[in-house]
Amino acid sequence: MRTLKLDSRIEALWSMGSREALLNAIEANPKREMSSLQQVFERMLRAEIGDLARLPFADLGDLLQLYEWQLHRLVPMPPQDQVREAHLRRARLSRFDHLVDRSFTGRESDLQVLRDYVGVVSPSAWSRVRSFFSSETRSPLFISGPGGAGKTALLGRFLIEHVEAPTSGWFPFAYVAFDSDAIDVREPFTLLVEVGGQLAAQIAHAADPQTRRSLEVALADYRDGVGRYRDARASLTHRASVHESQRGRLDSLGKQERKLCLRFARLLQVISAAAGEQQKTRAVPVLIVFDTFEEVIYRARQDLIGFWRTLAQVSREFPPLRVVIAGRAGPDAATAAAEHVSEHPLKDLTSSEAASLLVKLRVSPPERARTIARQVGGNPLTLRLAARVAQDEHEGAGLDGLETKRFGILAISPALIRGQLYRRVLEHIHDDDVRALAHPGMVLRRVTPGIIKAVLAPICRIQNAAKNAKDLFEALRREHALVRLEGDGSLRYREEVRRPVLDLLQQDMSEQVRQIHQLAVSYYFDLGSPADAPGALERAEEIYHRLMLGQGGWDLDERWLPGVESYLATAIEEVPLAQRVWLAQRMSIELPAELYALADQEEWEKLVGPRVLAMLRYGEFAQAAEWLSQRQDRTPASPLFALEARVLMGLGKYAEADALLEKALAGYPVTGDRGRSAELLWLYAQSKSQTQLDADVVSALNRLVELAATLHSPLPLVQALTELVDRIGKSDPARETDLREQLSRALQSLSREQVDLERSLVRLALVRLGSSFPRTAERLLRDVYGEFAHMARVGQIAVEEACAAAAEAFARSTATEFQKLASLSSGSAVTMVDEVEGLLQRLAGSGDLPALRLDGPALDGILTLLRAENATLSGATLAGLAESRETWESDISAEVAA
Numbered sequence: 001m002r003t004l005k006l007d008s009r010i011e012a013l014w015s016m017g018s019r020e021a022l023l024n025a026i027e028a029n030p031k032r033e034m035s036s037l038q039q040v041f042e043r044m045l046r047a048e049i050g051d052l053a054r055l056p057f058a059d060l061g062d063l064l065q066l067y068e069w070q071l072h073r074l075v076p077m078p079p080q081d082q083v084r085e086a087h088l089r090r091a092r093l094s095r096f097d098h099l100v101d102r103s104f105t106g107r108e109s110d111l112q113v114l115r116d117y118v119g120v121v122s123p124s125a126w127s128r129v130r131s132f133f134s135s136e137t138r139s140p141l142f143i144s145g146p147g148g149a150g151k152t153a154l155l156g157r158f159l160i161e162h163v164e165a166p167t168s169g170w171f172p173f174a175y176v177a178f179d180s181d182a183i184d185v186r187e188p189f190t191l192l193v194e195v196g197g198q199l200a201a202q203i204a205h206a207a208d209p210q211t212r213r214s215l216e217v218a219l220a221d222y223r224d225g226v227g228r229y230r231d232a233r234a235s236l237t238h239r240a241s242v243h244e245s246q247r248g249r250l251d252s253l254g255k256q257e258r259k260l261c262l263r264f265a266r267l268l269q270v271i272s273a274a275a276g277e278q279q280k281t282r283a284v285p286v287l288i289v290f291d292t293f294e295e296v297i298y299r300a301r302q303d304l305i306g307f308w309r310t311l312a313q314v315s316r317e318f319p320p321l322r323v324v325i326a327g328r329a330g331p332d333a334a335t336a337a338a339e340h341v342s343e344h345p346l347k348d349l350t351s352s353e354a355a356s357l358l359v360k361l362r363v364s365p366p367e368r369a370r371t372i373a374r375q376v377g378g379n380p381l382t383l384r385l386a387a388r389v390a391q392d393e394h395e396g397a398g399l400d401g402l403e404t405k406r407f408g409i410l411a412i413s414p415a416l417i418r419g420q421l422y423r424r425v426l427e428h429i430h431d432d433d434v435r436a437l438a439h440p441g442m443v444l445r446r447v448t449p450g451i452i453k454a455v456l457a458p459i460c461r462i463q464n465a466a467k468n469a470k471d472l473f474e475a476l477r478r479e480h481a482l483v484r485l486e487g488d489g490s491l492r493y494r495e496e497v498r499r500p501v502l503d504l505l506q507q508d509m510s511e512q513v514r515q516i517h518q519l520a521v522s523y524y525f526d527l528g529s530p531a532d533a534p535g536a537l538e539r540a541e542e543i544y545h546r547l548m549l550g551q552g553g554w555d556l557d558e559r560w561l562p563g564v565e566s567y568l569a570t571a572i573e574e575v576p577l578a579q580r581v582w583l584a585q586r587m588s589i590e591l592p593a594e595l596y597a598l599a600d601q602e603e604w605e606k607l608v609g610p611r612v613l614a615m616l617r618y619g620e621f622a623q624a625a626e627w628l629s630q631r632q633d634r635t636p637a638s639p640l641f642a643l644e645a646r647v648l649m650g651l652g653k654y655a656e657a658d659a660l661l662e663k664a665l666a667g668y669p670v671t672g673d674r675g676r677s678a679e680l681l682w683l684y685a686q687s688k689s690q691t692q693l694d695a696d697v698v699s700a701l702n703r704l705v706e707l708a709a710t711l712h713s714p715l716p717l718v719q720a721l722t723e724l725v726d727r728i729g730k731s732d733p734a735r736e737t738d739l740r741e742q743l744s745r746a747l748q749s750l751s752r753e754q755v756d757l758e759r760s761l762v763r764l765a766l767v768r769l770g771s772s773f774p775r776t777a778e779r780l781l782r783d784v785y786g787e788f789a790h791m792a793r794v795g796q797i798a799v800e801e802a803c804a805a806a807a808e809a810f811a812r813s814t815a816t817e818f819q820k821l822a823s824l825s826s827g828s829a830v831t832m833v834d835e836v837e838g839l840l841q842r843l844a845g846s847g848d849l850p851a852l853r854l855d856g857p858a859l860d861g862i863l864t865l866l867r868a869e870n871a872t873l874s875g876a877t878l879a880g881l882a883e884s885r886e887t888w889e890s891d892i893s894a895e896v897a898a
Contacts, residue, residue: 096156148381293327715880
């Protein structure tokens with residue numbers, strides 16, 4: 001019946017006439033295919049479905065399928081709306097169903113730790129207590145344990161326990177895995193957006209009308225807050241802004257994040273109240289679970305500042321918030337910063353629990369299960385491997401030949417035991433070629449038919465690999481215990497499987513391991529044709545194998561590609577220490593302190609620079625100064641000169657910044673990058689402006705204009721001239737006129753892409769250029785005005801007074817289209833802003849309408865509006881220096897770069 005069309009299926013079911021007839025037909029077909037849908041169908045016929053709240057997500061989906069078959073017209077079934085509700089509730093736990101199966105064993109003490117932390121009792125005790133407890137603020141709970149210890153399964157069991165009891169101690173929760181593409185731990189607002197969406201979806205369908213309205217209001221307020229936050233973040237990336245200093249810009253970023261946290265906490269309060277209303281109780285906690293912390297623990301501490309800070313801020317506003325984090329290793333002082341985190345290490349199962357799990361995994365008799373449990377210990381992953389080996393090796397009281405002691409005395413590590421078990425699993429793979437692919441093929445992280453042909457076949461002596469590569473790939477794909485299928489169609493060895501085997505391979509087959517790395521490098525390097533051109537994933541694999549071969553320097557530098565970082569993150573622990581230092585110069589990695597001390601000067605600067613930039617992102621200027629002070633020496637063209645000057649200015653130490661920049665400029669090499677020299681001059685002018693030394697500022701800007709004219713990008717010249725025109729003012733009319741003409745030519749030389757990159761700078765340049773250059777304005781205004789109009793519409797810019805002044809200018813224009821704008825001054829100011837945006841689209845002609853030209857009064861009116869932005873360059877860095885930047889300088893927050 002599974003292959004029938006819906007109409008035919010319904011007709012066939014109805015032709016049977018009754019439940020008894022359907023059951024008789026089933027009994028008459030003993031060799032029928034027992035798909036999951038077939039099993040649910042038969043359980044429904046036998047009235048064996050049970051409590052909907054306890055059904056896995058897939059079974060509930062199958063039940064909904066049976067409604068499409070109209071089985072409810074023949075057999076009593078639960079109400080369809082109840083099935084839909086249970087299906088919706090269980091959807092967010094579907095990822096746990098395969099982990100929390102009937103073989104889940106033990107962990108009662110660990111479950112109680114979670115209950116105590118969250119402040120709940122087990123569902124069985126709810127009828128006696130009927131309340132939550134412990135609503136005061138609590139620090140995050142970290143569940144730590146090695147791979148395969150059962151961390152995710154434990155969390156799944158805990159969450160399922162309470163979702164299966166929707167009126168008995170249920171609490172809203174969100175589950176976020178750090179390996180999700182939807183979140184970026186460096187941008188905590190992505191976590192809030194993800195969590196907010198999950199929580200709102202849980203509660204909305206079940207709330208009563210009044211509570212639902214409260215929830216809708218809170219959601220609307222929160223989404224409005226997210227929108228305002230995004231707009232504010234966008235404005236903070238503008239080169240020209242209202243901020244008088246870089247410190248002010250970054251402080252404003254912190255304020256916006258605190259506002260968003262406050263709105264998020266308000267949403268949690270409403271969600272908590274709604275959950276309490278459903279259960280007739282109060283003080284319902286809200287739980288956020290962050291899993292796979294190992295995906296981010298390799299990062300430098302500075303990358304996690306915002307994560308910990310956000311959790312603390314939300315928790316202060318909403319004390320019943322509970323945060324559980326799971327990872328292989330608990331956060332140390334460097335990772336968790338100053339936050340207090342309670343750690344609960346997940347221990348192995350007890351001997352009796354381990355034996356019980358083996359029995360559930362079909363190891364028999366029980367005496368053999370107990371013997372094996374004593375051999376391999378209580379790690380759930382090791383036990384599952386042992387169970388698979390035991391099913392293939394029926395002889396013996398335990399697992400014969402398994403080494404668990406070294407020298408007969410010292411216990412060897414669980415990882416090495418797993419490595420031996422994986423070898424035993426491999427030995428029972430019947431296809432010799434597939435077995436060879438897995439061992440020593442686990443040196444690779446990723447497998448495709450092309451890799452089988454070019455890399456593994458020569459080493460594993462596989463015959464006819466060119467013809468059979470796809471068949472071998474499909475055969476390996478069926479070994480689910482060893483590999484998983486990736487989204488790009490490749491296979492990736494499971495890390496918990498691969499790591500212990502990798503250690504053994506390195507010990508026993510070091511030469512073959514080296515050859516596989518070499519062939520893998522050649523394979524990825526040769527992906528050069530247009531059809532096979534490598535992306536970040538393939539390049540990351542090439543770099544990984546080069547790192548494992550001990551390569552460094554230019555061999556690796558020229559192969560780096562933006563975007564490889566996320567693919568290399570899981571390999572950090574495998575990479576040799578020397579190569580880890582190289583990686584840390586290009587991606588965020590927390591290194592031991594001794595490696596900083598051993599690094600040469602150039603390496604040290606590349607290691608420290610990214611950390612200082614990350615600290616600036618969170619306003620930690622004093623800590624940034626401490627890092628920079630670890631060494632006094634600098635390379636002649638060091639990027640740290642500019643960074644340190646920014647830090648000193650952020651701390652208000654302008655005299656020290658002046659001295660540093662004077663030293664850097666005096667010693668800057670003649671052959672050094674001119675873009676970096678221009679940056680130092682810009683910062684020098686900024687620092688001098690704080691001490692009111694206008695002559696020094698003008699002198700520095702004059703030097704900058706001369707240098708910027710030699711750079712590839714005209715953007716530094718535009719910025720320098722924009723600032724210099726403002727500084728010269730009316731004090732030197734002849735010089736001012738010359739500078740304006742230079743600025744007009746520089747603006748005219750900008751490409752469309754350069755204008756799009758620096759719209760705020762171009763707007764300010766046009767404002768300071770004035771109305772004497774209408775042709776320059778006509779070329780640029782259409783591309784930069786829209787951003788200004790958007791900021792006015794969302795209330796980021798107050799334009800009322802500017803519109804009144806602009807109306808007077810528009811009234812003097814000879815163009816009737818602009819004359820009409822004068823009458824809008826008494827109405828909505830935003831309407832005038834929008835009308836101007838529409839007219840600017842006609843500067844180059846629009847459809848059947850003739851092209852507009854700007855006369856002086858019309859341009860005066862537009863520039864009057866733009867002045868309402870109140871923009872300045874006092875808090876900006878120098879634009880147009882992308883070609884002068886190191887790789888690590890590009891991977892930073894846009895607010896820090898602006």
